[in-house]
Each structure stands twice: as C-alpha cells, then as structure tokens.
Amino acid sequence: MAGTADANAIGTLRAAPPARYAEIQVSIAPLFRSYVIVSRQQIRENYRAVCQTVGPGVTVAAVVKAEAYGHGMLEVARVLEAEGARWLAVSSVEEGVALRDAGLQADVLVMAGVLPYEWEVVLAKGLTPVVHALEELPLLEAAAARIEKPAAFHLKLDSGMGRLGTRASAAHIAEALEPLRAARLQGLMTHFASAADFTTPQTDQQVAAFEAMAAELRQRGIAPRFLHLSSTNAMAYPRPQSWKSMVRPGHAIYGYVSPARGSHRTPRLVVRPALTWRARVVAVKDLPAGAPVGYGASFVAPQAMRVAVVAAGYADGVQHRLGNRGKVIARGKLAPIVGTVSMDLTTIDVSAVPELRAGDEVTLLGREGDVVLDAQQIAKSAGTISYNVLCAIKPRVRRIYE
Numbered sequence: 001m002a003g004t005a006d007a008n009a010i011g012t013l014r015a016a017p018p019a020r021y022a023e024i025q026v027s028i029a030p031l032f033r034s035y036v037i038v039s040r041q042q043i044r045e046n047y048r049a050v051c052q053t054v055g056p057g058v059t060v061a062a063v064v065k066a067e068a069y070g071h072g073m074l075e076v077a078r079v080l081e082a083e084g085a086r087w088l089a090v091s092s093v094e095e096g097v098a099l100r101d102a103g104l105q106a107d108v109l110v111m112a113g114v115l116p117y118e119w120e121v122v123l124a125k126g127l128t129p130v131v132h133a134l135e136e137l138p139l140l141e142a143a144a145a146r147i148e149k150p151a152a153f154h155l156k157l158d159s160g161m162g163r164l165g166t167r168a169s170a171a172h173i174a175e176a177l178e179p180l181r182a183a184r185l186q187g188l189m190t191h192f193a194s195a196a197d198f199t200t201p202q203t204d205q206q207v208a209a210f211e212a213m214a215a216e217l218r219q220r221g222i223a224p225r226f227l228h229l230s231s232t233n234a235m236a237y238p239r240p241q242s243w244k245s246m247v248r249p250g251h252a253i254y255g256y257v258s259p260a261r262g263s264h265r266t267p268r269l270v271v272r273p274a275l276t277w278r279a280r281v282v283a284v285k286d287l288p289a290g291a292p293v294g295y296g297a298s299f300v301a302p303q304a305m306r307v308a309v310v311a312a313g314y315a316d317g318v319q320h321r322l323g324n325r326g327k328v329i330a331r332g333k334l335a336p337i338v339g340t341v342s343m344d345l346t347t348i349d350v351s352a353v354p355e356l357r358a359g360d361e362v363t364l365l366g367r368e369g370d371v372v373l374d375a376q377q378i379a380k381s382a383g384t385i386s387y388n389v390l391c392a393i394k395p396r397v398r399r400i401y402e
C-alpha cells in the first residue's frame with residue numbers, strides 16, 4: 001500500500017494538473033495509471049455514524065475482511081483503532097494473522113470458518129474464532145490446552161440462512177460446552193440473509209429463532225457476554241431488537257447501504273463513500289462513422305466521434321459487464337463506455353468533452369463536482385452488487401490514503 005509520500009505526490013499533482021506531463025513525471029516518481037484514494041476522514045465519520053446509531057451500550061465490531069472491501073485492511077484497521085474501535089472482524093485466519101503481524105491490538109473475530117489445522121495459530125495470535133459446528137469444539141479445546149492460552153470463542157447459530165452455523169438443539173449445545181475447560185463461550189451470534197428485504201418475514205423469523213435459542217441456553221446457565229446478529233442493513237433500516245450487545249458493520253463503514261426491497265424506506269444511517277477510483281487517459285482519437293470499437297466489434301460508431309482509451313480494464317477490476325453499459329466521469333461529465341471492457345483498457349466516448357487529452361485523469365468511481373458515480377450505480381449497470389464492485393478493485397491499483 002502506498003505511504004504518505006505517494007499521497008503527497010498525488011495530492012500535488014491533483015492540485016495542479018500537469019501542463020507538461022513529461023516533465024512532471026521526472027520530478028514525481030509515482031504517477032500511477034490507475035489508483036484509488038481512500039478518505040481516512042470519511043471512514044472515521046462512517047464509523048462514528050454507526051456507533052451513534054446503535055448507542056453506547058453496543059460494541060461495534062467493524063468488518064475489515066477482504067482488504068476492507070477493497071479499501072486496504074491494514075490502513076482501515078489502523079484508522080478504526082485510532083478512533084477507539086475495540087473489535088475488528090475478518091473472514092479468515094490469514095486475515096487475522098495479518099492484522100496481528102501489523103501490530104493491531106483490537107480483539108479480532110474470525111467469522112468465516114477455522115480450518116481443522118488452524119486452531120493453534122488462531123489462539124497463538126490471540127484471535128477470536130467463530131465456531132460453526134459442535135464438532136469443532138474438541139479441536140479448539142485441545143489446541144487451547146496444548147499451547148496454554150485462553151480461548152474465548154463465539155458460537156454461530158444457523159437461524160435460517162442455511163450457510164455457516166450450527167443447527168444443533170440447546171441440549172446438544174449445552175452438552176458440547178460442558179466439558180470445555182480452556183475454551184470459553186464469549187459470544188453467541190447469527191447472520192441475516194435478507195435484512196434489507198421487507199417483502200419477507202425471514203429476518204423476523206431469524207431474530208425469533210435466535211432469541212428462542214439464547215433463552216433456552218440461558219435457562220441452562222449459558223449466558224455469553226456478547227449476543228450479535230446485525231450487519232449493515234439491520235442498522236441502516238433499524239431493527240434495534242437485533243442489536244443486542246454487538247453489531248458487525250462492514251458496508252456502512254465504507255459508506256454504503258444496500259437499497260431496501262419491498263418498501264420505499266430510506267436508510268436512517270447516513271454514511272458516505274470513502275473511496276475514489278481514477279485512471280489516466282492513454283490516448284484520445286477521432287473515429288469515423290462506421291468504425292468498430294474493441295474486441296468483437298460490439299460497438300460501431302454511429303457517427304464520427306471522439307473516443308479516449310483509459311488505462312484500466314477488468315484486470316484492474318472494471319466490471320467486464322460494463323461494456324456498452326457503464327460510464328466514467330471525464331472532465332465533470334458522464335462519458336459512456338463504448339465496446340467491450342478489455343483486460344487493461346477501457347474505451348469511452350468523449351465527444352462531449354473534446355478537450356480531454358492523453359495523461360488526463362477520469363473518475364471510474366467517485367465524484368467530480370455534482371456528477372457522482374458510486375459503487376451502487378455501477379453495480380446496477382453491471383448487474384451485480386456494490387460489495388462486488390468494491391471488492392473487485394485489484395491490488396495492482398495502488399491505494400493512496402488521505
């Protein structure tokens with residue numbers, strides 16, 4: 001990930017667009033073809049907005065899995081820790097280890113499964129595993145005994161999503177917990193399948209199933225410190241009954257809330273995108289009417305037009321399905337993508353901005369003045385979800401933090 005020096009270099013460059021590109025390239029080394037700028041301040045504000053929404057009694061475990069949804073896991077984790085975050089959540093043990101190795105101190109919940117050979121490293125690195133099946137408990141207990149470390153864990157219930165989580169009865173859970181000595185149940189959790197969908201009772205049913213199980217376990221003397229169910233959607237379209245003692249926001253930290261289905265609800269949680277993605281123009285040229293553009297000639301110029309070839313393609317994370325559908329922002333105007341998105345290049349129609357030149361920047365995701373292109377809009381054009389648009393931005397696109 002780029003450091004402060006890079007950020008300053010780009011900052012200077014953006015403040016004063018180069019009149020003579022070649023000269024500036026000599027004096028400023030990293031002139032990236034395509035780069036992402038992440039606003040630390042916006043991450044902070046989004047995190048605060050989540051904390052305010054759920055109130056002081058609820059622990060916020062900010063989700064930084066998948067390179068913090070493309071924003072860069074370590075940098076985002078540092079920002080959140082400095083902001084007071086006591087808990088972070090990741091998917092894999094590998095991600096948790098990377099946080100520890102970078103010196104992050106927060107408790108780290110590993111949410112997407114621990115493989116049979118990973119239990120020792122989980123505990124050695126001070127990570128908090130989520131257990132998804134009762135058969136995992138003896139492995140955890142044995143690892144904890146071997147390396148003589150306390151082993152707080154969270155147990156996930158499958159309350160109706162049908163993915164990870166145990167479907168065991170309270171009696172079986174109690175029986176499996178009973179012999180544990182080194183391992184200790186710290187949290188009971190579940191995950192919603194459809195929290196932004198108000199056409200289905202699924203979320204209410206999941207809450208009811210979870211609460212019933214928590215009550216049955218309580219009757220058996222099992223009362224873990226944290227109960228948690230909610231990710232972004234259950235906070236944004238508030239279901240306070242599901243906040244309990246911990247929440248797990250991911251998308252919201254990065255400034256997004258999925259649109260609700262089945263109602264005209266507007267999210268109550270106000271967050272803003274923290275990521276801007278830019279790329280440079282490699283070439284500008286004029287095409288005559290009838291000229292085909294790109295692989296497969298899926299676009300043919302209907303009249304004489306000016307196109308620009310942009311230095312980012314699907315190998316950088318531009319959605320292939322944006323071919324002939326998507327747009328970018330060039331000089332403050334929306335410029336349609338024409339033809340197929342290639343591996344390293346994307347062609348756009350710049351007939352409306354003829355002053356665009358090679359070396360100029362366009363915005364693939366972000367805003368220029370009043371013109372906005374966010375991950376939600378891009379997802380709609382590409383027939384996918386905003387999560388996928390963000391996570392698709394590849395590591396070769398340099399991340400710069402401001």
Ligand SMILES: *Cc1c(COP(=O)(O)O)cnc(C)c1O
Nearest residue numbers: 063111191231232248249250251
């Ligand atoms: C990814 C994930 C989250 C965060 O979800 P968002 O919709 O991004 O807020 C929370 N909990 C679990 C189990 C997850 O896998």
